[in-house]
Amino acid sequence: MIFEASQRTPRVELTPVSCLIRGECYPENISEWSEPILGALEECLGNDETEFVVDIELYYFNSSSAKFLFDFFEYLEESAEGGKSVVINWRYRAEDETMQEAGEDFEEDISACSYNLVVVEQAVA
Amino acid sequence: MTIKIKMLLIILVGIGLLFIANIYSSLQTNTAHKQYSSEESLTAHSSAWFSNMDTQFVSNLLAYDPADGSERNVGFWDPESDAFAGSTGENPLFAAIVDKDTETAEGLFAQVFSDAIMEEQITFAIAYDKRGLQLYCESSLYLVGVDPCDESAQPDYFLKFGSFVSSLENGSVRRVTQINDLSGDQPVSINDTLVFPLMDSGENLIAMVVVGRNVIDSLEQFSENFEIETAIAIGERALTVHDYYEEERPPELNKLIRTGISHAVENQTFSYSFVAEEQGTRISSIPFSKEIRASDLRILIFDDQAELLAALQEAETTAFIIFATVSLTILGLVFVMTTSSFNRIVDAIHLLEKMGEGDLSVEIPAQRGLFSSKNDEVSRLQNTIDDYRHHRQEAEVQRRDRAKRRDERDGIMFEKMAALAEQLEGQARDLLKQEIAGMRDTVSSGTDEEKERASIEVMSKAFSRMSDEVTTLIDARTHELVAAKDEINSSIRYAAKLQNALLPKTMPGDFDINVEWRPRDLVGGDIYFIKDFPDRVYIAVVDCTGHGVPGAFLSIIARSHLDKAIDANNYQSAGAYLSTVNELLKDTLSRSDQKNTSEEGFDGGVCIYYRKQHKLEFAGAKSSIFNVNGIDATETTGDRKSVGSTRMASDFTFTTHEIASPTGAFVMLTDGITDVMSPEEKPIAFGRRRVMRILRESPDKTPSTIVKNIMRSVNLYRGDAPFRDDLTLLAFSLIEDDSEISTASAVGEDP
Numbered sequence: 001m002i003f004e005a006s007q008r009t010p011r012v013e014l015t016p017v018s019c020l021i022r023g024e025c026y027p028e029n030i031s032e033w034s035e036p037i038l039g040a041l042e043e044c045l046g047n048d049e050t051e052f053v054v055d056i057e058l059y060y061f062n063s064s065s066a067k068f069l070f071d072f073f074e075y076l077e078e079s080a081e082g083g084k085s086v087v088i089n090w091r092y093r094a095e096d097e098t099m100q101e102a103g104e105d106f107e108e109d110i111s112a113c114s115y116n117l118v119v120v121e122q123a124v125a
Numbered sequence: 126m127t128i129k130i131k132m133l134l135i136i137l138v139g140i141g142l143l144f145i146a147n148i149y150s151s152l153q154t155n156t157a158h159k160q161y162s163s164e165e166s167l168t169a170h171s172s173a174w175f176s177n178m179d180t181q182f183v184s185n186l187l188a189y190d191p192a193d194g195s196e197r198n199v200g201f202w203d204p205e206s207d208a209f210a211g212s213t214g215e216n217p218l219f220a221a222i223v224d225k226d227t228e229t230a231e232g233l234f235a236q237v238f239s240d241a242i243m244e245e246q247i248t249f250a251i252a253y254d255k256r257g258l259q260l261y262c263e264s265s266l267y268l269v270g271v272d273p274c275d276e277s278a279q280p281d282y283f284l285k286f287g288s289f290v291s292s293l294e295n296g297s298v299r300r301v302t303q304i305n306d307l308s309g310d311q312p313v314s315i316n317d318t319l320v321f322p323l324m325d326s327g328e329n330l331i332a333m334v335v336v337g338r339n340v341i342d343s344l345e346q347f348s349e350n351f352e353i354e355t356a357i358a359i360g361e362r363a364l365t366v367h368d369y370y371e372e373e374r375p376p377e378l379n380k381l382i383r384t385g386i387s388h389a390v391e392n393q394t395f396s397y398s399f400v401a402e403e404q405g406t407r408i409s410s411i412p413f414s415k416e417i418r419a420s421d422l423r424i425l426i427f428d429d430q431a432e433l434l435a436a437l438q439e440a441e442t443t444a445f446i447i448f449a450t451v452s453l454t455i456l457g458l459v460f461v462m463t464t465s466s467f468n469r470i471v472d473a474i475h476l477l478e479k480m481g482e483g484d485l486s487v488e489i490p491a492q493r494g495l496f497s498s499k500n501d502e503v504s505r506l507q508n509t510i511d512d513y514r515h516h517r518q519e520a521e522v523q524r525r526d527r528a529k530r531r532d533e534r535d536g537i538m539f540e541k542m543a544a545l546a547e548q549l550e551g552q553a554r555d556l557l558k559q560e561i562a563g564m565r566d567t568v569s570s571g572t573d574e575e576k577e578r579a580s581i582e583v584m585s586k587a588f589s590r591m592s593d594e595v596t597t598l599i600d601a602r603t604h605e606l607v608a609a610k611d612e613i614n615s616s617i618r619y620a621a622k623l624q625n626a627l628l629p630k631t632m633p634g635d636f637d638i639n640v641e642w643r644p645r646d647l648v649g650g651d652i653y654f655i656k657d658f659p660d661r662v663y664i665a666v667v668d669c670t671g672h673g674v675p676g677a678f679l680s681i682i683a684r685s686h687l688d689k690a691i692d693a694n695n696y697q698s699a700g701a702y703l704s705t706v707n708e709l710l711k712d713t714l715s716r717s718d719q720k721n722t723s724e725e726g727f728d729g730g731v732c733i734y735y736r737k738q739h740k741l742e743f744a745g746a747k748s749s750i751f752n753v754n755g756i757d758a759t760e761t762t763g764d765r766k767s768v769g770s771t772r773m774a775s776d777f778t779f780t781t782h783e784i785a786s787p788t789g790a791f792v793m794l795t796d797g798i799t800d801v802m803s804p805e806e807k808p809i810a811f812g813r814r815r816v817m818r819i820l821r822e823s824p825d826k827t828p829s830t831i832v833k834n835i836m837r838s839v840n841l842y843r844g845d846a847p848f849r850d851d852l853t854l855l856a857f858s859l860i861e862d863d864s865e866i867s868t869a870s871a872v873g874e875d876p
Contacts, residue, residue: 024802024808026849059802059807059808059809059810060800060802060808060810060849062800062849062850063668063670063728063767063796064670064671067770070772093807093809095809096809096810096812097812097813097814098799098800098809098810098812098813099810105765108765
């Protein structure tokens with residue numbers, strides 16, 4: 001399932017075993033955008049696959065989007081607690097301290113998932 | 126001349142030429158065939174005749190030859206022996222001849238020949254002495270023609286007796302001997318003869334013997350075998366079997382003989398074969414024998430070819446009839462097919478011509494030509510034309526339909542324009558009416574195209590009138606919208622004025638403060654707050670969730686709680702102060718909305734400066750305070766929690782960061798600064814590190830310079846990109862003057 005990027009929202013690719021979020025995120029109305037994504041995520045996590053890999057590469061998100069990310073991670077945590085092996089890769093450019101810090105902030109809230117801060121030179125293909 | 130006639134003529138001429146060629150070739154074949162059969166016939170007859178003659182000669186005449194004859198006969202001519210008596214004494218015949226004892230010689234000769242003559246093995250035998258005196262003559266009783274022994278008989282060799290005798294010098298001779306009847310009563314008899322000399326022991330000629338056989342028998346036999354009529358030609362005379370039997374010659378035979386002889390005379394050839402068409406008979410001429418010239422003596426052969434010729438004629442006629450029938454059939458079929466095809470093409474041409482005249486009602490006749498199929502060229506042509514006609518018909522229907530609709534449309538338009546004209550006054554109305562009348566004329570006359578053009582013209586005029594109306598209407602609407610927008614803008618501008626009024630206007634005297642406050646949309650969620658008390662100063666920089674009008678609303682609530690949370694009578698740590706604001710805000714928001722799931726609240730930092738203690742305390746919610754002192758810049762980071770958010774516990778205690786002796790400049794800011802993005806496809810936020818660098822690198826550490834430098838850097842960084850959020854940047858430093866501290870009083874602004 002693919003949600004195309006817009007000027008204010010990132011591209012989201014969901015498969016039964018993976019999720020990729022890339023771009024900037026500051027929609028005018030966060031819940032309008034996030035609800036279908038969270039719904040799709042829940043669906044993806046509901047299958048029998050044993051692994052789920054999440055790649056997040058954001059360049060900017062506003063404070064309302066931070067709330068979305070919290071909810072997003074909560075779903076992943078629940079799934080991980082349910083026995084699924086969930087890996088989250090928070091990808092940021094080395095020079096982007098803001099995203100690095102954001103990634104570090106989220107890490108504090110993650111316990112059940114395996115959480116990696118990944119420095120990238122190039123975007124995920 | 127039409128193509129049809131041309132084609133038929135070509136076919137006709139072609140067939141005629143073929144016919145001529147056929148006849149010519151047939152004639153050639155016939156001639157060749159006749160030529161061949163002539164030669165064939167000539168060869169066959171010659172060989173049969175010669176073979177017959179030779180066989181007869183060998184078996185009947187040659188037997189008497191002194192050299193090659195039979196053993197019995199040879200003995201008779203031997204001078205040394207007596208074959209007559211069977212003794213070895215002198216030959217009595219020779220003796221009798223020498224002695225001129227004619228009687229004895231005659232008797233002895235008769236002893237030799239009589240039986241053979243009786244048995245018709247030979248026709249006659251004659252003996253002469255060397256002077257030519259007849260010693261013996263005996264002939265068959267069943268003679269035809271002149272009797273050789275008759276006194277009137279004259280054998281041809283008598284005419285040249287000398288050469289006849291000398292011809293015998295080398296022994297026996299075979300010759301054809303003609304015997305004429307001097308009395309003319311009997312026809313000449315023609316005989317195959319063996320002539321041999323009788324030689325005495327001294328090799329002297331003493332007598333000559335002529336043994337002959339009349340060839341008429343052979344000729345008869347030959348005729349019967351081949352089922353032909355024959356005649357013997359001597360020069361220009363002819364003899365037939367009939368002559369010998371004293372019968373009348375059949376007239377046809379006479380005619381044939383004449384034809385045959387005249388052919389020889391005319392062509393000076395005596396060995397020939399040709400078909401006399403008139404009599405239906407093949408006439409061949411062959412030499413009588415190998416030893417004689419054909420011009421002197423030859424046999425004419427008349428072979429009845431009537432049946433063969435009739436068969437040939439019939440075959441020729443049949444072939445001709447078949448050829449003619451086939452040709453005529455083909456011609457007929459081609460004619461019918463061509464005619465029918467061309468008639469259909471003519472039909473199609475007629476239809477096209479009619480269509481050209483505009484008559485689409487003519488149909489192609491349903492009849493199909495002979496041998497025509499649905500797929501042949503003409504049918505396809507017809508079908509295509511018919512399809513075209515149908516298309517034209519449809520197009521015509523559509524055209525009429527269009528014309529009808531156009532008329533209707535024009536009618537409506539004239540009606541509307543007339544109505545419009547009625548609304549006008551004076552000259553304008555008359556002008557428009559005239560215009561309408563003119564247009565009516567144009568639209569109702571001329572070709573379809575002219576009507577269409579006129580109609581479009583009318584339409585465009587009507588539209589331009591109408592568009593004038595619409596433009597007027599739109600102008601009115603636009604005016605309304607502009608008014609409404611103005612109204613909204615003016616209320617937002619007023620709100621901005623109000624929000625601005627809530628910002629502190631006066632600063633504590635012992636502080637050098639410089640602020641950049643820039644809501645993205647006139648109003649925003651960012652505010653800053655300064656409250657000055659005699660012993661302390663509160664400074665807060667707050668970024669409420671959202672921006673625009675909703676952010677502004679939240680900022681008013683936040684500001685009111687920042688105010689309410691101050692406990693001016695007791696010592697209040699920065700952390701405790703911020704915790705109280707959190708508690709109050711959560712209380713307010715959850716009361717207003719039980720199911721508050723959004724992140725309403727704020728990020729921001731608060732500073733409390735205690736003058737007496739010369740101590741600065743800082744607490745932050747996802748915010749930092751930066752300090753630059755000389756070349757050294759530091760960042761003090763607050764808690765990573767937002768004030769008022771649902772994720773926050775109401776009793777969360779914010780950390781208090783104490784700066785014991787605050788020197789240099791301090792900077793507080795909202796994420797409107799750090800989240801300024803570079804204008805790339807994958808942008809990077811301005812970030813706090815850049816803020817730190819500016820602080821370090823700023824040559825002048827006064828708040829105003831710092832604010833100016835940071836804002837310049839931020840503006841450079843974002844390029845053409847607009848601000849995404851409200852931004853607030855506040856820099857302050859303490860003015861190191863003790864006297865100021867003691868005289869400070871509560872300034873700032875109360876809401």
